Amino acid sequence: xxxxxxxxxxxxxxxxxxxxxxxxxxxxxxxxxxxxxxxxxxxxxxxxxxxxxxxxxxxxxxxxxxxxxxxxxxxxxxxxxxxxxxxxxxxxxxxxxxxxxxxxxxxxxxxxxxxxxxxxxxxxxxxxxxxxxxxxxxxxxxxxxxxxxxxxxxxxxxxxxxxxxxxxxxxxxxxxxxxxxxxxxxxxxxxxxxxxxxxxxxxxxxxxxxxxxxxxxxxxxxxxxxxxxxxxxxxxxxxxxxxxxxxxxxxxxxxxxxxxxxxxxxxxxxxxxxxxxxxxxxxxxxxxxxxxxxxxxxxxxxxxxxxxxxxxxxxxxxxxxxxxxxxxxxxxxxxxxxxxxxxxxxxxxxxxxxxxxxxxxxxxxxxxxxxxxxxxxxxxxxxxxxxxxxxxxxxxxxxxxxxxxxxxxxxxxxxxxxxxxxxxxxxxxxxxxxxxxxxxxxxxxxxxxxxxxxxxxxxxxxxxxxxxxxxxxxxxxxxxxxxxxxxxxxxxxxxxxxxxxxxxxxxxxxxxxxxxxxxxxxxxxxxxxxxxxxxxxxxxxxxxxx
Ligand SMILES: Nc1ncnc2c1ncn2[C@@H]1O[C@H](COP(=O)(O)OP(=O)(O)OP(=O)(O)O)[C@@H](O)[C@H]1O
Ligand SMILES: CCCCCCCCCCCCC/C=C/[C@@H](O)[C@H](CO)NC(C)=O
Ligand SMILES: [Ca+2]
Numbered sequence: 219x220x221x222x223x224x225x226x227x228x229x230x231x232x233x234x235x236x237x238x239x240x241x242x243x244x245x246x247x248x249x250x251x252x253x254x255x256x257x258x259x260x261x262x263x264x265x266x267x268x269x270x271x272x273x274x275x276x277x278x279x280x281x282x283x284x285x286x287x288x289x290x291x292x293x294x295x296x297x298x299x300x301x302x303x304x305x306x307x308x309x310x311x312x313x314x315x316x317x318x319x320x321x322x323x324x325x326x327x328x329x330x331x332x333x334x335x336x337x338x339x340x341x342x343x344x345x346x347x348x349x350x351x352x353x354x355x356x357x358x359x360x361x362x363x364x365x366x367x368x369x370x371x372x373x374x375x376x377x378x379x380x381x382x383x384x385x386x387x388x389x390x391x392x393x394x395x396x397x398x399x400x401x402x403x404x405x406x407x408x409x410x411x412x413x414x415x416x417x418x419x420x421x422x423x424x425x426x427x428x429x430x431x432x433x434x435x436x437x438x439x440x441x442x443x444x445x446x447x448x449x450x451x452x453x454x455x456x457x458x459x460x461x462x463x464x465x466x467x468x469x470x471x472x473x474x475x476x477x478x479x480x481x482x483x484x485x486x487x488x489x490x491x492x493x494x495x496x497x498x499x500x501x502x503x504x505x506x507x508x509x510x511x512x513x514x515x516x517x518x519x520x521x522x523x524x525x526x527x528x529x530x531x532x533x534x535x536x537x538x539x540x541x542x543x544x545x546x547x548x549x550x551x552x553x554x555x556x557x558x559x560x561x562x563x564x565x566x567x568x569x570x571x572x573x574x575x576x577x578x579x580x581x582x583x584x585x586x587x588x589x590x591x592x593x594x595x596x597x598x599x600x601x602x603x604x605x606x607x608x609x610x611x612x613x614x615x616x617x618x619x620x621x622x623x624x625x626x627x628x629x630x631x632x633x634x635x636x637x638x639x640x641x642x643x644x645x646x647x648x649x650x651x652x653x654x655x656x657x658x659x660x661x662x663x664x665x666x667x668x669x670x671x672x673x674x675x676x677x678x679x680x681x682x683x684x685x686x687x688x689x690x691x692x693x694x695x696x697x698x699x700x701x702x703x704x705x706x707x708x709x710x711x712x713x714x715x716x717x718x719x720x721x722x723x724x725x726x727x728x729x730x731x732x733x734x735x736x737x738x739x740x741x742x743x744x745x746x747x748x749x750x751x752x753x754x755x756x757x758x759x760x761x762x763x764x
Pocket of ligand 3: 638
């Protein structure tokens with residue numbers, strides 16, 4: 219960067235070393251100025267330049283208290299360099315550590331002149347005020363009962379201090395019952411007072427916030443959510459997720475970690491990540507929205523069983539997962555789907571959705587394609603099925619993953635290449651197979667092997683799908699799609715005794731909530747909401763060249 223880019227430049231002290239500090243429009247940089255006996259000028263510049271992007275500065279504060287305190291406690295040290303520079307200011311900024319973790323780091327600069335110190339604080343604050351994407355007022359909902367019941371503590375100890383440092387004002391509501399946050403957002407909250415809503419809890423709590431906010435916006439705009447083809451109005455308020463639940467899949471899949479401080483910092487810097495939302499209907503009646511997993515069969519049964527053991531906290535999913543695996547149930551039904559266009563890739567293409575994802579950006583700019591497609595609803599009934607594929611079968615699991623669904627249990631997720639904001643969901647059909655085969659499939663969620671590379675698994679990227687469980691009287695006697703060479707190798711007859719595959723129905727797990735209908739119609743609403751996130755960063759950002 220050239221001299222003319224400099225907003226302010228001073229020689230200051232940092233940790234007993236003399237440094238040249240420069241503020242450029244987008245970067246704060248400092249480098250040590252070493253004393254050199256060889257040079258007549260007495261100084262030389264070391265090559266090592268440290269930089270912080272202005273957009274990753276959390277705050278700047280005058281630190282006169284610290285300097286004064288040092289002087290008061292050690293008056294004899296007046297000749298030490300730092301005491302010749304009694305005025306100081308501290309810049310708090312985002313520091314990346316391992317595995318997508320962000321931390322708030324501080325660097326303090328000392329100077330001799332009070333005016334210079336104040337000038338630095340002022341110009342940095344002026345630069346920060348140009349960052350208009352940063353929230354100033356947030357509405358925070360805390361679920362005190364999510365996960366290990368640490369929501370309030372996590373917020374007070376790890377998040378509130380970061381918000382305070384960044385000068386963010388908050389209104390905090392600790393929920394008193396399930397759906398408290400949803401109802402407050404739907405009917406009471408004055409949304410004009412806020413730049414965003416923060417959810418402290420797990421995926422279920424996020425689901426409450428999502429429903430409260432999306433429903434409120436549709437009501438305010440007179441949109442009827444019961445119409446499956448209604449064009450929903452996107453939410454202008456962003457949602458921040460402070461993970462304090464059991465799975466925290468939505469947080470993990472959008473920032474690469476489920477760490478409260480990292481989430482707080484993504485909120486402070488004003489990140490924005492658009493996200494798809496699936497709307498779920500039953501016979502023209504709106505049921506729910508989903509952003510992560512809609513799972514019938516295995517994940518529906520795991521959730522149903524785990525709800526009975528909520529007191530176990532996150533461990534309830536392990537117990538129920540094990541029991542459900544042993545039960546080895548499968549369910550008959552018909553799945554119909556409308557495949558996505560080719561330009562959004564394929565679930566097995568290994569093009570993972572990352573920060574600034576091209577596929578998600580492309581989709582955003584090609585809204586016209588959707589408008590054309592939505593004209594389908596004008597066509598006669600028989601034409602409305604054009605382009606749809608239909609699959610009948612017995613399934614151990616039917617999963618629709620609108621994002622990767624990565625979480626600590628499965629770091630690559632249910633569909634590793636699913637995209638956050640491409641207007642599609644990955645429909646994964648796991649057909650009836652042996653228990654051993656299903657175990658192999660599950661195991662691949664935890665390692666690098668391809669979980670779709672099995673004869674009994676198929677995966678489609680779709681814009682819409684429907685599911686109809688088989689009516690007991692109409693169910694075919696045998697499923698022609700079953701693999702003849704792979705009989706169940708390890709039947710556990712005692713667990714199967716009461717199981718009748720002609721009448722059995724599972725339930726849908728909708729982002730951790732149970733749906734009360736099994737026949738559903740699902741439609742992806744492209745980029746309906748935005749999070750305070752940026753997607754998973756590819757790698758640590760290289761230092762900015764100055
Ligand atoms: N004050 C409250 N009392 C009881 N239940 C609540 C309260 N506030 C919210 N809930 C409900 O608690 C349920 C679970 O919350 P949450 O998602 O935070 O944790 P979790 O289920 O442990 O985590 P995950 O969803 O990530 O598996 C949600 O469905 C939410 O509606
Ligand atoms: C033999 C080892 C098998 C391990 C199998 C691990 C597979 C884990 C996949 C987890 C995907 C979770 C998707 C997210 C679902 C959430 O919406 C929901 C609510 O938090 N959580 C669950 C567990 O249903
Ligand atoms: Ca998607």
